[in-house]
Amino acid sequence: MKPEANLTVAAIGEQGLLKILHQFCPSHLIGDDAAVINHRSDHSLVITTDVLVDGVHFSDGMAQPNVYTTSPEDVGWRAVAANLSDLAAMGATPFGITVGLSLPGTLPVSWVERLYQGLSSCLEQYQTVLWGGDVTRSSLLTISITAVGEVQPQQVIRRQDAKVGDVIFVTGDHGASRAGLELLLHPERQQELDTVSFQQLIKAHQRPQPRLDVPPILREILPEFRVGGMDSSDGLADAIIQIARSSGVGAKIDAEALPIPLAVRSWVSPEEARKWTLYGGEDFELVLTLPRHAAEQLQEKLGNSGKIIGEVSIEPEIKLSDSDLDLNQSFQHW
Amino acid sequence: MKPEANLTVAAIGEQGLLKILHQFCPSHLIGDDAAVINHRSDHSLVITTDVLVDGVHFSDGMAQPNVYTTSPEDVGWRAVAANLSDLAAMGATPFGITVGLSLPGTLPVSWVERLYQGLSSCLEQYQTVLWGGDVTRSSLLTISITAVGEVQPQQVIRRQDAKVGDVIFVTGDHGASRAGLELLLHPERQQELDTVSFQQLIKAHQRPQPRLDVPPILREILPEFRVGGMDSSDGLADAIIQIARSSGVGAKIDAEALPIPLAVRSWVSPEEARKWTLYGGEDFELVLTLPRHAAEQLQEKLGNSGKIIGEVSIEPEIKLSDSDLDLNQSFQHW
Numbered sequence: 001m002k003p004e005a006n007l008t009v010a011a012i013g014e015q016g017l018l019k020i021l022h023q024f025c026p027s028h029l030i031g032d033d034a035a036v037i038n039h040r041s042d043h044s045l046v047i048t049t050d051v052l053v054d055g056v057h058f059s060d061g062m063a064q065p066n067v068y069t070t071s072p073e074d075v076g077w078r079a080v081a082a083n084l085s086d087l088a089a090m091g092a093t094p095f096g097i098t099v100g101l102s103l104p105g106t107l108p109v110s111w112v113e114r115l116y117q118g119l120s121s122c123l124e125q126y127q128t129v130l131w132g133g134d135v136t137r138s139s140l141l142t143i144s145i146t147a148v149g150e151v152q153p154q155q156v157i158r159r160q161d162a163k164v165g166d167v168i169f170v171t172g173d174h175g176a177s178r179a180g181l182e183l184l185l186h187p188e189r190q191q192e193l194d195t196v197s198f199q200q201l202i203k204a205h206q207r208p209q210p211r212l213d214v215p216p217i218l219r220e221i222l223p224e225f226r227v228g229g230m231d232s233s234d235g236l237a238d239a240i241i242q243i244a245r246s247s248g249v250g251a252k253i254d255a256e257a258l259p260i261p262l263a264v265r266s267w268v269s270p271e272e273a274r275k276w277t278l279y280g281g282e283d284f285e286l287v288l289t290l291p292r293h294a295a296e297q298l299q300e301k302l303g304n305s306g307k308i309i310g311e312v313s314i315e316p317e318i319k320l321s322d323s324d325l326d327l328n329q330s331f332q333h334w
Numbered sequence: 335m336k337p338e339a340n341l342t343v344a345a346i347g348e349q350g351l352l353k354i355l356h357q358f359c360p361s362h363l364i365g366d367d368a369a370v371i372n373h374r375s376d377h378s379l380v381i382t383t384d385v386l387v388d389g390v391h392f393s394d395g396m397a398q399p400n401v402y403t404t405s406p407e408d409v410g411w412r413a414v415a416a417n418l419s420d421l422a423a424m425g426a427t428p429f430g431i432t433v434g435l436s437l438p439g440t441l442p443v444s445w446v447e448r449l450y451q452g453l454s455s456c457l458e459q460y461q462t463v464l465w466g467g468d469v470t471r472s473s474l475l476t477i478s479i480t481a482v483g484e485v486q487p488q489q490v491i492r493r494q495d496a497k498v499g500d501v502i503f504v505t506g507d508h509g510a511s512r513a514g515l516e517l518l519l520h521p522e523r524q525q526e527l528d529t530v531s532f533q534q535l536i537k538a539h540q541r542p543q544p545r546l547d548v549p550p551i552l553r554e555i556l557p558e559f560r561v562g563g564m565d566s567s568d569g570l571a572d573a574i575i576q577i578a579r580s581s582g583v584g585a586k587i588d589a590e591a592l593p594i595p596l597a598v599r600s601w602v603s604p605e606e607a608r609k610w611t612l613y614g615g616e617d618f619e620l621v622l623t624l625p626r627h628a629a630e631q632l633q634e635k636l637g638n639s640g641k642i643i644g645e646v647s648i649e650p651e652i653k654l655s656d657s658d659l660d661l662n663q664s665f666q667h668w
Contacts, residue, residue, distance in 0.1 A: 009446065010439030017446065017469060024450045025464050035465040037430060040374075047465055049480060051434040053472040096371060100385040100434065100478035105344030112343065112351065116358045130359050131369040131381055134478075135351060138387040144434035144468075144478035146383065 031246060033089040033230055034147075036156050044156065046092035046149045050083055054141035070184075072111045074206040075143070076118025078282075082233060083147035084126055085210035085284040089231035091157040091219075092149035094212065096129040099145055102138035115143075126212055155219055161228030162247035162289035164314045169295040171211050171285045171306040173261040174236045175273065178280025180205025197263035204261075208284040214298075221297045222290065229288035237278040239287040241328050244318055247289075253310035255322040278327075365580060367423040367564055368481075370490050378490065380426035380483045384417055388475035404518075406445050408540040409477070410452025416567060417481035418460055419544035419618040423565035425491040425553075426483035428546065430463040433479055436472035449477075460546055489553055495562030496581035496623035496646045503629040505545050505619045505640040507595040508570045509607065512614025514539025531597035538595075542618040548632075555631045556624065563622035571612040573621040575662050578652055581623075587644035589656040612661075 009017055022030050029035040034048035052058055058075045070078070080097065087094045099119065103112065116130075123130055128147075162168075180201040183189055190198055211231075218227055228247060232239045236259070244251050260277045268276070285306075290298070295308050310321075318327040343351055356364050363369040368382035386392055392409045404412070414431065421428045433453065437446065450464075457464055462481075496502075514535040517523055524532055545565070552561055562581060566573045570593075578585050594611045602610070619640075624632070629642050644655075652661040 007443045008439060009437055009441045009443055012443055014469065014471075017443065020443065020447060021450060021469065024454050025466055029463075029466055035432070037465060039429075045379075045429075045482070047430075047432055047480075047482065049432040049434045049467040049478075051436050051468045051470045051472075051476075051478065053436050053470055055473075056471060095373075095379075096381075098369070098381055098383040098480055100383045100480070102385050102387050102476055102478075103343060105342060107343045109341045109343055109346055109351065109354065113354060116355060120358050129363075131371060132359055132363055133383040134385045135348065135355065136385045136387055137348075137390060138385075138474065138476065139389075140472065140474040140476070142385075142436055142472065142474070142476045142478075144383075144385065144436075144476075146381075146432055146434070146480040148379070148381065148482065 031160070032158055033086040034092070036090060036151070038153060042152065043150045044153050046087055046090045046151055047146065048083055048086040049144065049146045050079065052079055052143040070206070072114035073118035073121070076115045077122045077207055079143055079145050080119050080122035081208045081210050081284055083145050084122070084128065084212060085208070085231045085233060087147055087149040088210050088212045088215060089157060089229065089286060090151060091155050091215040091227070092151040093215070094126060094128045094147055094149040096131040097123065097145055097147045098131050099133035099143065101133065101135045102140070102142045103135070104139055104141060105137060107141060126210065155215070155225045157215070157227050157229050157288070159228065159230050159243050159246035162243050162249050162312045163226065163228070164249055164312050166228070166289040166312045167292045167295045167308045168240065168251060168253070168310045168312060169288045169290060169298060169306060169308050170232070170236065170259050171214055171302065172283065173259045174232060174283045174285060175264050175276035175280045176201050176204035176261045177208060177282040178276040179261065179264045179267070193263065193267055197267070201261070201263055204283070208282065210284050211286045214286055217298060217301045221301070222294045227288055227290045229286055232283050232285045232287050233281060235279045235281040236283070236287065237327055238281070240318055243287065243289060244316070244328070247312070250313040250316045251310055251318045252313050253318070253320050253327070255320045257307060257309045259307060259309065365494070366492055367420040368426070370424060370485070372487060376486065377484045378487050380421055380424045380485055381480065382417055382420040383478065383480045384413065386413055386477045404540070406448035407452035407455070410449045411456045411541055413477055413479050414453050414456035415542045415544050415618055417479050418456070418462065418546060419542070419565045419567060421481055421483040422544050422546045422549060423491060423563065423620060424485060425489050425549040425561070426485040427549070428460060428462045428481055428483040430465040431457065431479055431481045432465050433467035433477065435467065435469045436474070436476045437469070438473055438475060439471060441475060460544065489559045491549070491561050491563050491622070493562065493564050493577050493580035496577050496583050497560065497562070498583055498646050498648045500562070500623040500646045501626045501629045501642045502574065502585060502587070502644045502646065503622045503624060503632060503640060503642050504566070504570065504593050505548055505636065506617065507593045508566060508617045508619060509598050509610035509614045510535050510538035510595045511542060511616040512610040513595065513598045513601070527597065527601055531601070535595070535597055538617070542616065544618050545620045548620055551632060551635045555635070556628045561622055561624045563620055566617050566619045566621050567615060569613045569615040570617070570621065571661055572615070574652055577621065577623060578650070578662070581646070584647040584650045585644055585652045586647050587652070587654050587661070589654045591641060591643045593641060593643065
């Protein structure tokens with residue numbers, strides 16, 4: 001028996017495992033939020049799959065079925081939103097999704113119905129359809145969603161396409177979802193906020209809005225489509241780092257321009273606010289690199305919900321204007 | 335609290351749950367092996383999702399990682415074959431698949447690699463590609479596969495299209511997969527068979543061959559494409575019943591013509607052989623309804639691997655020629 005026969009998945013970690021599994025995929029399909037498949041000369045298919053596991057991604061576990069921190073409707077909404085965000089991140093228009101559900105027989109039917117109501121609400125809002133899927137019995141509730149969309153081949157947004165001299169533009173604010181989670185985990189902190197701010201942050205966490213509105217605007221203002229980017233589901237800092245690494249460039253971020261939500265800025269310390277904005281994750285906004293004039297037009301079209309936060313640089317470091325730290329280096333320490 | 339709030343999934347069963355979940359899908363997408371999405375006037379997308387759960391679908395459970403009855407390569411092959419069979423059942427040509435994998439950290443990396451080797455072998459044999467997917471940590475190994483293909487809108491094979499007067503044609507034999515499972519579960523029975531038969535039956539179970547070769551032949555011999563049908567993954571009897579119910583017709587099956595594999599016929603009792611052939615399942619062959627002349631041509635093109643086993647009748651019963659039993663009624667009792 002070879003020694004590596006006993007090597008476990010835990011021992012090599014997620015990145016180690018992905019490196020092995022990527023060998024089984026054509027290399028041009030790897031490295032973005034979704035795979036782009038050249039289907040016809042006038043359109044490519046874009047496909048993405050996400051797996052959510054009970055107790056890991058959306059609840060306190062089936063062992064205590066009454067203590068879900070997220071309602072089944074919100075689980076459904078967020079699952080669809082995450083997948084549609086992956087499509088938006090590629091510049092694609094969604095068509096539909098399939099759902100692979102494995103569930104314990106002890107699960108209340110009403111929970112499943114409410115899950116599907118949440119899925120459907122999000123699908124409806126984005127004119128997308130549930131195509132079907134599979135349901136099977138299991139001891140552990142697991143939801144696997146595959147979303148399919150399409151994009152014109154020359155209008156794909158990729159991480160590797162950041163160009164030196166382009167600005168870095170983010171849609172919306174960042175950190176609101178993390179702030180909402182804080183309020184759900186520590187309900188007593190609700191009293192530190194006014195009602196409007198409270199509701200806004202909770203909603204940011206429970207009902208994130210994938211930015212499917214952005215690609216059509218980009219196609220309009222930039223017909224030559226010089227755009228790079230991805231979504232910020234794993235955090236704003238992560239998105240900037242991924243884009244810079246994939247494109248072989250660096251980034252200079254203006255610390256004053258960080259998209260910290262007003263409700264967060266006026267609630268927690270500046271350090272906490274910055275941390276949530278850079279590393280909170282699950283805001284499902286887009287982080288884009290594009291020419292300055294286009295970014296300014298995009299900002300205007302979005303009614304100023306979005307801003308330029310820095311620029312793509314030739315030096316490989318990722319610098320915050322008020323810090324000597326390289327974000328790329330410091331990321332591991334958070 | 336409404337009384338139904340406590341109703342569990344186990345209480346209403348799979349069919350009850352599906353009935354509820356179907357309300358969330360457009361009705362025209364329901365009822366076949368895969369959903370057909372009208373994408374462009376010259377082609378439709380076909381999409382199908384299957385979820386496999388450790389301990390339910392492919393092993394004795396992670397609790398005893400060394401007693402898998404199916405090798406990881408075979409788990410991978412069978413998972414892909416089942417999905418590609420769903421595409422073949424719709425008359426579609428496959429493009430690619432995504433894999434959503436949730437797995438325990440204790441799983442050996444070599445198991446995952448071997449799973450992907452099995453997936454890839456089957457994909458390669460059918461010129462299909464792994465597009466990517468998602469890997470996440472979980473206490474239970476679960477594999478969710480989504481396969482996408484395409485078909486011309488007028489060349490879709492549907493369950494509801496059986497026409498009175500058409501014959502019922504099955505590709506290949508049925509019952510070999512069930513026989514192979516018997517040999518895996520009871521290795522001592524191997525001595526009851528010659529080596530060639532033994533290997534053939536084991537292979538039928540471990541390496542089923544989805545019938546992607548059949549739709550191109552149908553398009554060639556039946557340009558007007560008068561074909562109904564589905565695959566026989568849940569058994570030959572189930573396929574006949576599903577087709578008849580969906581089409582509002584009946585079927586007369588010639589008991590002498592049942593596609594019992596030679597290796598099974600010469601091994602077990604006639605009753606056991608018939609049972610495996612009708613109800614064994616997982617043969618991943620196609621059960622088609624089409625005009626007799628086309629069926630005869632198809633049989634010839636397939637080198638006689640496939641045969642006419644009966645015809646579509648106006649009376650709603652499903653009759654075996656040598657029995658008074660209605661297969662539709664007796665099915666529940668097996």
